[in-house]
Amino acid sequence: MPTILITGGHSGIGLECVKELAARGVDIVLAGRDLARLDETAAALRLRCGVKVTTLGMDVSCLGSIREAAAQCRRMIESGEIGRLQAILCNAGATFRGEPSYTKDGYELTFATNYLGHFLLVQLLIDSLEEDGRVVFTASGTHDPDTTDGKFIGRAVKPDAFALAKTGLDGNKRLPGGKRYTTSKLCVVLHAYELDRRLKAAGLRISSIAYDPGAIAATGLLRDVPGPARAMIGSRPVRWLMKRVGLTLGDLVQSGRALAHLAVSSDVLSGRYYQWKDGALHERRSADLTYDQMLAEALWRDSRTLVQLSPEEEPERLK
Structure with a gap:
């Protein structure tokens, strides 16, 4: 029986996903x-x-x-408590409005939660995947600054991992919460594609x-929004208006069931971007910047430095 690990599976999209997976x-x-x-x-x-x-x-914002969680997971696999x-x-993901806040590691919280923590998690557990295993990253259409989604809460900027992690800055400008979120999701897509290239190069x-x-009002992404405003955003009239202006x-x-489909189905392709829209799951093109291989390689390299990946932790499959 297959085993799937999910972050943020106790609420929102993740919860709907695990309900579907468990039913299967x-x-x-x-x-x-x-x-x-979780319990x-x-x-x-x-x-x-x-x-x-x-x-x-596991706290995905804390390296x-x-x-510790990855080591525990590997021990459970080795002992037979869980399958590979x-x-x-x-x-898991979140938005954090207002001035940047920082993790115990000294990294900006949005970047650490949405991107950097998952980068480390995959590095530590990819050797624990089955030969035909899969990594699925929950991204966001807001990562694309050329779309209505991408303009809605703040256009993503070209990512500089060190600046995003340590200062929350773009050049000399402090990024507002919306841009910190969209840029972190841009990093997620860049990472997904770079991981695909490296897996293929290794013959895996x-x-x-x-x-x-898609945009969903009933998720943790609106945790900082007052209850009445959150209810209004989720109302039919507001959702109709949002769709009319071009938001996904x-x-x-x-959307949770679609994530489960991506986790287990054989009709999805690696290195691709999928979107839930208009009642169906579609493959589509992501932001132009996500296909910049030099940018993706730099993000990968800098992320390894930020998480302080040791030679012992480096996955055998990607050496």
């Missing part, structure tokens, strides 16, 4: 920092579907926490995929 008989590893909610979700999935659900404490991973779903059959679930809207349940 997939064993789940739920990784997150809220252990009480509650795990118990409900076990009762409803009879699958094995394991919880793994030390990721290292069929997929890693890098799904592991897939790397980027996914945009998702559906909580269907």
